[in-house]
Amino acid sequence: MDNRSPAVEQxxxxxxxxxxxxxxxxxxxxxxxDLTAELRSRELLSAMLVFALLVIIIFNFAIELEPKLRPxxxxxxxxxxxxxxGTLGLNRSMAIEKDRGxxxxxxxxxxxxxxxxxxxxxGNLVFMFSVEIIVLPIYxxxxxxxxxxxxxxxxxxxxxxxxxxxxxxxxxMAVQTRTRDMLLPILLFPVIVxxxxxxxxxxxxxxxxxxxxEITPWLNLLVAYDIIFLAVAYMVFEYxxxx
Amino acid sequence: MIEVRKLVKLFGAKxxxxxxxxxxxxxxxxxxxxxxxxxxxxxxRILASLSRPTAGSVRVAGFKLPAQAAAxxxxxxxxxxxxxxxxxxxAEENLRFYGRMYGIVNMSAxxxxxxxLIGLAPRRRDLVRTFSRGMQQRLAIGRAxxxxxxxxxxxxxxxxxxxxxxxMLDNVLREVAARGRTVILTSHDxxxxxxxxxxxxxxxxxxxxxxxDRSGLRGNLLDFYRQALAN
Numbered sequence: 221m222d223n224r225s226p227a228v229e230q231x232x233x234x235x236x237x238x239x240x241x242x243x244x245x246x247x248x249x250x251x252x253x254d255l256t257a258e259l260r261s262r263e264l265l266s267a268m269l270v271f272a273l274l275v276i277i278i279f280n281f282a283i284e285l286e287p288k289l290r291p292x293x294x295x296x297x298x299x300x301x302x303x304x305x306g307t308l309g310l311n312r313s314m315a316i317e318k319d320r321g322x323x324x325x326x327x328x329x330x331x332x333x334x335x336x337x338x339x340x341x342x343g344n345l346v347f348m349f350s351v352e353i354i355v356l357p358i359y360x361x362x363x364x365x366x367x368x369x370x371x372x373x374x375x376x377x378x379x380x381x382x383x384x385x386x387x388x389x390x391x392x393m394a395v396q397t398r399t400r401d402m403l404l405p406i407l408l409f410p411v412i413v414x415x416x417x418x419x420x421x422x423x424x425x426x427x428x429x430x431x432x433x434e435i436t437p438w439l440n441l442l443v444a445y446d447i448i449f450l451a452v453a454y455m456v457f458e459y460x461x462x463x
Numbered sequence: 464m465i466e467v468r469k470l471v472k473l474f475g476a477k478x479x480x481x482x483x484x485x486x487x488x489x490x491x492x493x494x495x496x497x498x499x500x501x502x503x504x505x506x507x508r509i510l511a512s513l514s515r516p517t518a519g520s521v522r523v524a525g526f527k528l529p530a531q532a533a534a535x536x537x538x539x540x541x542x543x544x545x546x547x548x549x550x551x552x553x554a555e556e557n558l559r560f561y562g563r564m565y566g567i568v569n570m571s572a573x574x575x576x577x578x579x580l581i582g583l584a585p586r587r588r589d590l591v592r593t594f595s596r597g598m599q600q601r602l603a604i605g606r607a608x609x610x611x612x613x614x615x616x617x618x619x620x621x622x623x624x625x626x627x628x629x630x631m632l633d634n635v636l637r638e639v640a641a642r643g644r645t646v647i648l649t650s651h652d653x654x655x656x657x658x659x660x661x662x663x664x665x666x667x668x669x670x671x672x673x674x675x676d677r678s679g680l681r682g683n684l685l686d687f688y689r690q691a692l693a694n
Contacts, residue, residue: 242566249563257551260590321545325606327513328547329564330537462515 246331250339254313255346264312268351272305276355280362287364291427294363295420301355302348303383303409303416309347310387311404313340314395323395327461337457341388348380371426371435378442379419385449386411393460418442464489464614464645465510470519472505479505481669482519487662489613492646494660496653496688501666503649507618510647511541524613537565540607540615540644544622546599547606550592554583554602557591558609565610573609581605581635597628604635615639617648621655633659657684665691 258264279297317323317340326336356376360367387408394404418441425435465487472480479502487493497503508514510523512532521528526535541547548557558574567573578584581601591599600620607615617636621629629652636659640646650656656663664674665688673691680687 245566246564249560252563253549253552253556253560256556257549260551316549320550321543321547322549324513324541324543324545325547325561326564328511328536328539328541329561330533330566331564332533 243332243335246329246335247339247342250326250336251342251346254340254343257316258343258347264309265347265350267312268305268309268347269354271308272301272351272355273358275301275304276359276362285363290363290365292424294359294365295423295427297363298355298359298423299379299416299420301359302352302380303412305351305355306344306348306383306387307405307408309351310344310384310391310408311394311401313344313347314388314391315400318395323461333458333461334454336461337388337392337453340392341384341453344388345380345384348384352376352380365427369426372423375419375422375426375439375442378439378446379415382415382419382442382446382449383412385446385453386415389449389453389457389460392457396461414441415445418445464491464524465647466520466522467510468520470506470509470521471517472502472509472514473517479669480509480516480519483666483670485664485671487645487647489645490643492640492659492661493648494656494663495647495649495666496651496656496663497649497666497672498692502669503666504618506666507541507616507647507649510614511539511616512536513541537610538613540610540612541618542600542603542607542616542620543618544620546591546603548591548599548602551590553588553590554578554594554605555587557602558605561606561609567610577605577609580608580638582631595628597624597631600624600628600632601635604632604639608639612644614645615647617646617650619649619651621650621652629655653684653688663687667692 276297279301283293283297285293317326327333356367359365390407390411391404394400394407397403418438422435422438422442425438465485467483467485470480470483470485471478483502483506495503495506505514509516509521509528512528512535515529523535524538526532528535549560552560555574555578558577559570562570562574575584578587581604583598583602583605586594586598591602594602604620620632624632633655636646636648640659648656648660662674662676663680663684665672672694673687675687
C-alpha cells in the first residue's frame with residue numbers, strides 16, 4: 221500500500237507470498253490439520269471405534285449363522301457397521317469446523333473451494349480406514365472369515381471412497397442446519413444405497429469365491445459411483461457451503 | 464480501496480441491506496456502528512466474500528465481488544468474535560495451517576514475526592484450547608494478518624473480552640492500522656472505537672445513516688451516534 225513505510229513493505233514482500241495456494245497444498249494442509257487435531261483429542265476415532273465394535277458384537281449375538289451362510293450374510297453386517305460408524309465421524313468432522321467458525325476461516329482462504337472438500341474427504345477416509353483396520357480382524361475372528369483376500373480389500377477401498385465422498389458433501393450441507401445430527405443420516409442413507417448394495421454384493425462374491433464375471437458388475441458400479449460423486453462434489457461444493 | 468453501490472441483501476423476504484452506499488480509502492480506519500440487526504455483520508460478510516449480494520456492486524481492493532472473490536481473498540484479513548482457530552492445535556500449528564492455505568513462503572520467519580507482534584511468542588507451542596479468550600482473539604488477529612492483507616475486516620472483535628484483554632487488543636489493532644492497511648471495524652463500544660478509528664459510519668435500517676471523520680465530530684461520538692439514529 222502506498223502509505224506503508226518502505227521498510228515495512230520490503231519486509232512484507234520478502235516473507236509473504238500473495239497468490240493463491242496450490243490446490244494440492246491446500247488439500248494436504250486440511251488433511252494434516254484434521255489428523256493432527258484428532259491425534260491430540262482422539263474424540264472422533266474413539267467414538268467411531270467403540271460404536272463399530274459394539275455393532276459388530278451385537279450382530280454376532282443376534283444372528284446365529286451356519287458356517288456356509290457366513291460369507292453370504294456377514295458382508296452386510298460388516299458394511300452396516302462401517303456405515304453407522306462412519307456417520308458418527310462425518311458429523312463430528314464437520315461440526316468441529318462449524319462450531320468455532322473455522323469453516324469461515326477455510327472459506328476465506330484464496331483456494332478453490334473444492335480443495336476444502338477434498339481435504340476434508342481425505343481426512344474422513346483416513347478415519348474410516350483406521351476403524352476398518354481394527355474392526356476387520358475382529359470381524360474375521362467372530363465370523364470365521366478369511367481376510368487374506370485382495371479382492372475384498374479392493375472392495376473396501378472403493379466402497380469407503382464412495383461413502384466418504386458422498387458423506388463429506390452431505391455433512392457439509394447438514395452442518396449448516398440446527399438438526400444436523402438427525403439430518404445427516406436422513407440425507408445420506410438413501411444416497412449411499414447403490415454403494416452399499418454394490419459393496420455388500422462384491423464382498424460377498426469374493427468371500428464365496430464366485431467367478432469374476434459375477435463380481436465385475438458390482439465393482440463397475442462402485443467405480444462409477446466413486447467417479448460420479450467425486451465429480452459432483454467438485455462441481456457443487458462451493459454452492460453447498462456458501463451462505 | 465472499498466467501493467459499494469446500491470447494495471441490497473435479502474434473506475428470504477427480509478431485506479437486511481437496502482441500497483447501501485459505502486466507500487473507504489486506502490489506509491482509512493472506519494468504525495461501522497449501529498444497533499443490533501442493522502446489517503453490520505451481513506455487510507462485512509459480503510465484503511469478505513462469505514455471502515453474495517442480492518443486488519448492487521461491490522468492489523474491494525480493485526476486485527469485483529462475487530466474480531473475483533478468490534483473488535480478493537489473498538488480500539483480505541477477517542477477524543470475527545469467533546476465533547476461527549482449532550483448539551487441538553498449538554498457536555504455531557494454527558498459523559502454519561493457515562500459512563499453507565495462503566501459500567506463504569518463508570513460513571517460519573513470518574510466523575515468528577506475527578507471534579512477536581501479537582505477544583504470543585512464549586506460548587507458541589501451547590494448545591489454543593488452553594488460551595484465555597483474549598489470547599485467542601490476539602491469535603485470531605495473527606491469523607488474519609499472516610498473509611499481510613491490504614484490507615482488514617473486524618466484526619465485533621471485543622465481544623466477550625475483559626478490560627485488560629480489550630486494551631491489549633486495541634494495541635494490536637493500532638499496530639495493524641499503523642501499517643497502512645484499510646480497516647473496517649464493527650463495534651457497540653463507542654468509547655473504545657472513538658480512540659481507534661479515523662472515520663465513523665452509522666448503519667441503520669440497512670443503509671449508512673450518517674458518516675463523519677474525526678475532525679467532523681462536534682461533540683463526542685455518542686452524541687453523533689444518537690443523532691444519526693434519531694434522524
